[in-house]
Amino acid sequence: MNYDYIVVGAGMGGLGAALNLAFNNKKVLVLEKNSLPGGVVTTFKRGRFEFDVALYDLMDYGNDEHVGSLQRLFNKYNLGVEVKPIPYNIRIKSIDDNFDEVIKGEIDDWILRLEELYRGSMSTFRSLLPVLKEIHEALMALKKGRKNLEKDFPNFIKYLDYNAIDALVDLNIPSKTINVLGYLWMEIGSPLKKLNFIDFAECLYKYIFKRPVGLANKNIDLALKMVNRLEELGGKIYYRSLVVEIRDNNDKKEVVLSDGTIYKAKEVICDLSERYVLKNLIKKDYPEAQAKENARTLSMNGLVVYLGLNKSYQDLRLYNYRYYQFQNLNSVTNIKSMKKLSHHTIEAIVPNIINENASPKNTTILVLKTLYLNDAWNGVNKDNYYQIKETLANELIEEFEQAFNIDIKEYIEEIDIATPFTFARYTNSINGCMFGAMRLGYDNSIHRLLSYEDERILHLSFVGGSSLLGSGVDNAFYSGYYITEKLLNERGED
Ligand SMILES: Cc1cc2nc3c(=O)[nH]c(=O)nc-3n(C[C@H](O)[C@H](O)[C@H](O)COP(=O)(O)OP(=O)(O)OC[C@H]3O[C@@H](n4cnc5c(N)ncnc54)[C@H](O)[C@@H]3O)c2cc1C
Numbered sequence: 001m002n003y004d005y006i007v008v009g010a011g012m013g014g015l016g017a018a019l020n021l022a023f024n025n026k027k028v029l030v031l032e033k034n035s036l037p038g039g040v041v042t043t044f045k046r047g048r049f050e051f052d053v054a055l056y057d058l059m060d061y062g063n064d065e066h067v068g069s070l071q072r073l074f075n076k077y078n079l080g081v082e083v084k085p086i087p088y089n090i091r092i093k094s095i096d097d098n099f100d101e102v103i104k105g106e107i108d109d110w111i112l113r114l115e116e117l118y119r120g121s122m123s124t125f126r127s128l129l130p131v132l133k134e135i136h137e138a139l140m141a142l143k144k145g146r147k148n149l150e151k152d153f154p155n156f157i158k159y160l161d162y163n164a165i166d167a168l169v170d171l172n173i174p175s176k177t178i179n180v181l182g183y184l185w186m187e188i189g190s191p192l193k194k195l196n197f198i199d200f201a202e203c204l205y206k207y208i209f210k211r212p213v214g215l216a217n218k219n220i221d222l223a224l225k226m227v228n229r230l231e232e233l234g235g236k237i238y239y240r241s242l243v244v245e246i247r248d249n250n251d252k253k254e255v256v257l258s259d260g261t262i263y264k265a266k267e268v269i270c271d272l273s274e275r276y277v278l279k280n281l282i283k284k285d286y287p288e289a290q291a292k293e294n295a296r297t298l299s300m301n302g303l304v305v306y307l308g309l310n311k312s313y314q315d316l317r318l319y320n321y322r323y324y325q326f327q328n329l330n331s332v333t334n335i336k337s338m339k340k341l342s343h344h345t346i347e348a349i350v351p352n353i354i355n356e357n358a359s360p361k362n363t364t365i366l367v368l369k370t371l372y373l374n375d376a377w378n379g380v381n382k383d384n385y386y387q388i389k390e391t392l393a394n395e396l397i398e399e400f401e402q403a404f405n406i407d408i409k410e411y412i413e414e415i416d417i418a419t420p421f422t423f424a425r426y427t428n429s430i431n432g433c434m435f436g437a438m439r440l441g442y443d444n445s446i447h448r449l450l451s452y453e454d455e456r457i458l459h460l461s462f463v464g465g466s467s468l469l470g471s472g473v474d475n476a477f478y479s480g481y482y483i484t485e486k487l488l489n490e491r492g493e494d
Contacts, residue, residue, distance in 0.1 A: 002264045003029045005487075006255050008243045008281075009271030011039025011427065012473050013464025015226040016480020017269045019077050022233035024488055029263060030235065031255065033242040038223025039271070039427050039464075040434075041473060046414040048360050049308035052219040053418070056349045056367070057086060059203075060474035062210035070474050073481055079225050082216035084354045091320040092183055093403055095344060096328035099180075102320060107208055114177050121177045128171055131155050132205040135198055142449060143482065159197045160446065167197035179329035188299060188371075188435045188471065191332045196444035199470070206474070214354045246270075246281045248458060267459070267487060271480075273437065273466035274457070275430050282458060289457040296443050299435035299471065300338065300371040301420035305393045308414030313352045313364040317406055323348040325403040339373045341392060346370055346400055366408060368396050374431050377420050385421070393417045429466075436466030445469050461487060 005021050007014045010032035021028040036042055040054040061083055062068030074081045088110060090103045101117075103110055114121035138149050138156035150157050159167045164185075168178045182192050185200065192200065206212075215222055227237055245256040246268055253268045270277050275293045278286060309316060325346040327337045337343045347369045351358035359365045370392075380388050393415070401408055420432025429436075439445055448468045463480045465471035 001029075002252075003027045004265060005029075005267050005269060005484075006031060006253070006263055006265040007269045007271060007463075008246070008255065009039065009464070010034075010037040010223070010227070010237060010239075011271045011464055012041055012223075012476040013467065013480045014039075014269070014271030015223065015230065016073070016477035017271070017461075017463045017484045018230050018235050018237075018480070019226060019233070020481045020484040021488075022230050022235035023077060024484075025234075026488075028230075028235045029265070030230070030237040031241040031243055031257070031263070032237060032239050033428070034426065035239050036220065036223070037227045037237065037239075038220060040423070041219045041223055043218040043220035044416070046306075046308060046416055049363070049365060049414050050218055050359075051306040051308070051365060051367070051416065052215075052351065053304075055219050055222070055473050056214060056351060057212035058083065058214065058474065059206045059212050059472055060210055060478070061213045063213075066210045068206070068210045068474070069478050073477065077226075077229050079229055081222060081225060083213040084216050086212045086214050086321060086354055089320050089353065090322045090324070091404065092180070093323075093325040094327070094329045095325070097179075099329060101180075114180065117180075118174045118176045120172070120174045124172045124174065125177065128168075128173060129208070131159075131171065132201050132208070135159070135201040136205040136209075139198070139202055139446075142446070156198065159201070162197040164192040164195045164197045164200035167200075168192075176329075179331070182329060182331040183324055183326070185331060188438075190299075190438055190440065191335050193332050194440040196439060196441070196446065198446055199439045199444050202445075214351070216355065243281060245283060246277070246458070246460065247283065253460075267461065269461045269463055269480075269483065269487075271464040272428060272462070273430060274462055275437075275466075276428055277460065277462075278457070280428075284458075286457050296437040297440050298374050298430055298433045299438045301374060301377065301423065301432040302369055302371040302434055303389075303392050303396065303420075304418040305368040305396055306414075306416045306418070307366045307368065307397075307408065307412055308359065309364040309366055309408060309411040310362070310413040311364060311411045312362045313350055315362075316364055316408065316411065318350045318364060318366065319353075321350055321353040323350075323400070323404055325399070335373070338371055339376055341372065341376055341388065342395060343370070344399060344403075346396060346403060348400055348404075363413070368400055370396055371434075372420070374433060377431075380421075385419075389417055389419050435471035436464070437470075439470045 004026040005028045007018045007030045018030045060068035061070045093100045134155050138153035242258040244258050252264045255263045326334050327344050349367045424432035461483050465476040467479045469475035
């Protein structure tokens with residue numbers, strides 16, 4: 001069977017690409033190895049609880065005042081996605097810094113509190129806001145293909161090659177305030193010293209102006225809505241279709257499944273990391289591309305403990321949407337502590353805070369997560385896996401109880417534990433890494449956007465959290481749109 005485009009993988013990136021192609025009347029086929037769409041944006045059931053695997057904060061959706069790219073795309077495809085605003089309601093603790101604060105209210109409350117803690121924060125933070133806005137606008141212009149940015153966006157040009165710390169120091173933000181801002185990035189394990197300032201600024205811009213939202217329904221509903229719309233637009237999706245090879249045959253690409261079936265298309269779009277594709281799906285060697293890929297830093301992997309608790313969040317005193325505990329607020333040293341399997345970095349989410357229907361009445365879902373540097377799990381093998389997994393989950397629960405003085409153990413009705421091996425098996429991410437290749441040093445999203453054309457292998461296109469714009473559902477989905485728009489334009493197709 002011949003198609004215009006084949007998309008390998010039905011994660012957010014793949015579905016973003018397929019929807020845009022089908023919307024533009026292209027004949028598109030999505031091949032997905034699992035039985036459900038969405039990749040990590042999915043839901044599983046244990047007893048009377050339905051747990052969302054990944055998506056809790058949807059960035060770049062925005063609001064009426066600041067409409068985000070995602071909202072625009074969801075509306076364009078008429079997906080009918082319902083969202084709930086997420087209030088700033090985050091408790092952050094840092095052991096070494098003796099720091100324990102709740103970020104609550106509006107951005108101005110936040111700034112006032114920072115000023116009380118660290119003098120000088122208010123005026124400098126306020127002067128940072130227009131810089132964030134300028135950088136955001138420059139990025140939008142760049143994505144639209146504008147070449148000359150110097151005149152209108154001097155800060156964008158100035159800070160293009162700065163790391164986040166150096167830029168924030170240059171902008172006179174007090175060092176302790178910088179550390180507090182760093183928590184956003186510790187969540188995905190990027191040290192501010194290596195993170196490009198433009199990537200940092202864009203994330204902070206979305207966080208402050210567009211505010212994250214949550215889904216009113218479960219993760220899987222979002223993925224299914226996308227698939228339903230894709231099919232309405234004439235696109236096709238085949239599940240349980242593991243792609244094992246992609247090859248060139250004259251002017252066509254051939255995509256081979258594990259059962260030997262071959263599908264043909266003019267173009268193939270991969271919702272997979274380039275590293276996985278180079279290693280597993282292309283039989284030919286591409287030494288330059290391989291060398292470039294090996295030079296990239298894979299993001300963290302992690303342990304996630306999904307808990308169904310048989311008490312309401314009010315009775316459990318779980319009043320915050322998110323909880324964080326770090327060893328310390330210096331992102332560089334904190335991230336180093338993630339080399340060991342046992343450490344004190346905890347992230348917790350209580351979805352019931354924004355959504356009363358997240359679990360049955362008088363119950364609560366609590367998701368605990370801790371991250372690891374990529375090789376932390378190297379010593380784990382089939383003999384010690386189950387014991388290590390259970391020990392670490394137990395430690396995480398106990399540390400959460402201790403850190404926030406909240407009892408949860410005796411109220412656990414359901415528990416499920418996902419390790420790097422779980423994620424690697426489900427999505428084929430290398431080492432189970434959760435956030436693709438980190439946007440560090442020169443491998444930042446600006447560089448990726450500018451060098452995309454020169455670095456293509458086999459004329460394949462890549463979308464999703466490992467591609468141009470980095471991880472996050474917003475970036476993954478938008479990358480699908482962005483890349484397919486480029487392909488349609490290249491072919492002179494609207
Ligand atoms: C625990 C966790 C929490 C997160 N929380 C958030 C959050 O709150 N907000 C946010 O914005 N982001 C969050 N993220 C990140 C975000 O979910 C991801 O960046 C994004 O969903 C990645 O989408 P993707 O399309 O790149 O990849 P994936 O979701 O990995 O999808 C890839 C798809 O390709 C399929 N596939 C792989 N190999 C093959 C093959 N050979 N043949 C056929 N199919 C194949 C896989 O089965 C999968 O369906 C979180 C991630 C994790 C893991």
